[in-house]
Amino acid sequence: MTTRRASLAWLGTGWALAGAATAQRPPLRIALAPFLSPAALLAVFRPLREHLEHALQRPVEMVTSRDFHSLVGEARRGEHDVVQLPAHLARLAMLDWRYQMLAGPDERVEVVVGVRGAGPVRSIGDLRGQRVGMLDALSLTATVGRAWLQAQGLDGAVTVVAQPSVNAALYALERGEIGAFVAADTQLATLPASTPRGERVLVRIGGIPGPLFLARHDLPAAEREDLRAALLAFQPDPARPRAASNAPLRPVPAASMAALDAYVVVARQLLAQGAR
Structure with a gap:
């Protein structure tokens, strides 16, 4: 188990x-x-x-x-x-x-794409070549995120990196291991106080x-x-x-x-x- x-x-x-x-x-x-x-x-x-x-x-x-x-x-x-x-x-x-x-x-909650507040990704097009962190593929946020990437023509232009948790994704963003992440806005609202919070919402991609x-x-x-x-x-x-x-x-x-x-x-x- x-x-x-x-x-x-x-x-x-x-x-x-x-x-x-x-x-x-x-x-x-x-x-x-x-x-x-x-x-x-x-x-x-x-x-x-x-x-x-x-x-x-x-x-x-x-x-x-x-x-x-x-x-x-x-x-x-x-x-x-x-x-x-x-x-x-x-x-x-x-x-x-x-x-x-x-x-x-x-x-309903909103699925968002987040990036570093002071980072290089300023537009959707800037995601090309980036590593994008998401929960594992069975999560609904990852399902919505992958569908959005495909709709934007980015599914082959980014590397999706599975994250064990949303707070792990924020640490990975802070360390520069990923350039963006996908999560629900309500998940971000419940992060521990110790989590790095230098992110910025690039775009909201759907309600679930x-x-x-x-x-x-x-x-x-x-x-x-x-x-x-x-x-x-x-x-x-x-x-x-x-x-x-x-x-x-x-x-x-x-x-x-x-x-x-x-x-x-x-x-x-x-x-x-x-x-x-």
Whole structure:
């Protein structure tokens, strides 16, 4: 298994407050989409985890994976009670592996191309010959980014470099290892304070749904409905930036999910190729 676990002690700090009866219930296991480094990801989702523990009166264990390809494999094998997936992979999981929709952020996010603020890339044409960092190919931001590069006639003129996280991409940009990166604006809003922030948005290239929470098909119906209700009751912190970890959560309409089918085709092709 490729899942990255946080330490049980860190995840369990809130359990004792719920009492011995609650602690006897098995943890609800939620796998998060790996768009930030593991420590940063678990930190920004901590308020949601604590909310769920309180609402459900049971421990909640949040984990993540080394990349989206690994997360999809774990989802297909049913290793987690709940998975958070980019919207196109959520659609795939619902169609192919019988996952059930729970909820996702109620706002669309923007995919952006970022460059160094004082760097040489001042226009789209300046991307020629550059190395462009993205999350692995199965992520929705990378799918949108690659399609945009192709539409601009740049797919053969740049080198796409897979990044393990968005914060890793910002470090790579600072060191000059890449000349540009593709990410969601809400991902940039949740970066750790220590992340280099000398970037500038070159262009916004499209709106996408945020990542969605799905329940494994064999999760008991009553448990699934309690979990959905708890997710819908989450209140974001107005002092924190809006992001997947800090937004009202709502079920996504079927028509919005069906609109992702072209990206599902790309994901199936990548999975068949074993691409990362």
